[in-house]
Amino acid sequence: MERFFKLKELGSNVRTEIMAGLTTFMTMAYILAVNPMILGGEGLLDPYGVFLATALAAGIFTIAMGVFVNFPVAVAPGMGLNAFFATTIIASQATDNPISPSMGLAAVFISGIIFLILTLTQIRQMLIVAIPDSLKHAITVGIGLFIAIIGLKNSGVLTVSIEGWVQSTGSFQDLGGSDTVFHMGSLENANVWLTLVGLAIIAVLMxxxxxGAILFGIVLTTLIGMIPGVDVTNIDSLKGADWTPQFDQLNFWDFDFADLLTTGLLTAIATFTFVELFDTFGTLVGTANRAGFFKNKEEGKKRVGKAMFVDAVAVSGGAMLGTSTVTAYVESSAGIAEGGRSGLTSVTTGVFFLLALFLAPLALLVPSSATSAALIIVGVLMIQSIKEIDFSDFVVGIPAFLTIALMPFTYNIANGISFGIVSYVLLATVANFAGNKEHKVHWLMWILAILVIARYAFIGSQG
Structure with missing residues (x-):
């Protein structure tokens, strides 16, 4: 292992790499419980099938990242993109072109193929240069708020009113004509206060x-939910549970390409590709820099390029297994902080994900209160990028704000990205005409802006 992973050359050893891999697993294992909840909600995909796909995708492609790239980065279905997958399908049911879960998985698969082509042709690197850093950070922040709102809404801590009526635990209550959109949930609801307890536990641990604060918080909240009188955790489901993985329930190659040209599906493909493009690039470059790979810039670029290839294959591979977009995880930095420097860290993390296949009954036992608390905390982690945005410079501040605000408030990631691109092109162009040459508009940004405007003009805001 020392020769294969070049441990001495990287200043590491087997013990350090294994401990780093375990640390990375502990910090991101929450996805095993959260992903089935998000993708298995409201009659979308089978929760158990999603669990199998999540564990398999994370295990197989994280090991591939270690073996073929020698890079201490783990991959798994990404937060934010899984929420976009679910909300896109649910929202489409009220339109003339509803999207089925099989069509959604087909969109993810195709986005992975596009991603692979962009990586092999080097266009991907060109796109990264075209988008200003402020918008990249704003996208991360907006998705963080989007995820937090999902957690608050799923738990009942946040309710949403429609023309004076408020939704709460599946029913609607008359508010006497109140125009307020968001409301605080009732503490009489066990799910609400249990979510707040879980949030407090994770926050204290952090x-x-x-x-592994998030994972430990989920476990402790689940245990509290088993207390008599609370009863939000169905402990009886463990009686007679089959701990052997039932791979026949895996949604393997569950694609529907028949309605590929429907407007909603095309928008989904574009969004999956666009968001994953920036999310992965930022994670890979950030972790590589923290691991010290860019001390030799050429070697660093080469390694990140190989990692992008594996990540692109993982997107389509994850869709084949039955889950939303697989992406590099920023939590990998926890393992790097523990001394992980080689692919052995990734291999260790991947092995733990594969072992988790035998713990499905425990993962599916986790109540929505526990996973909702985790989603809110993940939002906190993602919103940290806001400090990288200079809001005093209105050329970048206004587009960044529109990107951040429109994602959660319109409940649509694509809307935030679209308004950010168009507003930046407009304001940067005006600034250039006024003599401020600080902000350049890459020609690809013009193409993206035109495509966005065409999308809203011909498809509409619901497309």
Whole structure:
């Protein structure tokens, strides 16, 4: 292993790499419980099938990242993109062109093929240069708020009113004509206060810098939910549970390409590709820099390029297994902080994900209260990028704000990205005509802006 992973050359050893891999697994294992909840909600995909796909995709492609790239980065179905997958399908049911889960998986698969082509032709790197850093950070922040709202809404802590009526635990209550859109949920609801308890537990553990704080918080919240009188955790489901993976329930190659040209599906493909493009690039470059790979710039670029290839294959591979977009995880930095420097870290993380296949009954036992608390905390982690945005410079500040605000408030990631691109092209162009040459508009940004305007003009805001 020392020769294959070049441990001595990288200043590491087997023990350090294995501990780093375990640390990475502990910090991102929450996805095993959260992903089935998001993709298995409201009659979308089978939760157990999603669990199998999540564990398999994370295990197989994280090991591939270690073996073929020698890179200490783990991949798994991405937060934000899984939420976009679910909300796109649910929202489309009220339109003339509803999208089925099989069509959604087909969109993810195609986005992975596009991603692979962009990587092999080097166009991907060109797109990264075209988009200003402020918008890249704004996209991350907006998705963070989007995820937090999903957590708040799923738990009942946040309710949403429609013309004076408020939705709460599946029913609507008359508010006497109130025009307020968002409302605080009722603390009489066990799910609400249990979510707040879970949020407090995870927050305290993170303040104490406990590794795997999110995972431990989910476990403790689940245990509290088993207390008599609370009863939000169905402990009886463990009786007679089959702990052997039932791979026949895997949604393998569950694609519907028949309605590929429907407007909603085309928009979904574009969004999956667009968001994953920036999310993965930022994660790979950030983790590579933290691991010290860019001390030799050429070697660093080469390694990141190989990692992008594996990541692109993982997107389509994950869709084949039955889950939303697979992406590089920023939580990998936890393992790097523990000393992980080689692919052995990734291989270790991947092995733990594969072992998790035998723990499905426990993962599916987790109540929505526990996963909702985790979603809110993930939002906190993602919103940290806001400090990288200079809001005093209105050329970048206004587009960044529109990107951040429109994602959660319109409940649509694509809307935020679209308004950010168009507004940046407009304001940067005006600034250039006024003599401020600080902000350049790449020619690809013009193409993206035109495509966005055409999309709203010919497809509409619901497309």
């Amino acid at each position: 303040v104490l810098k406990v590794r």
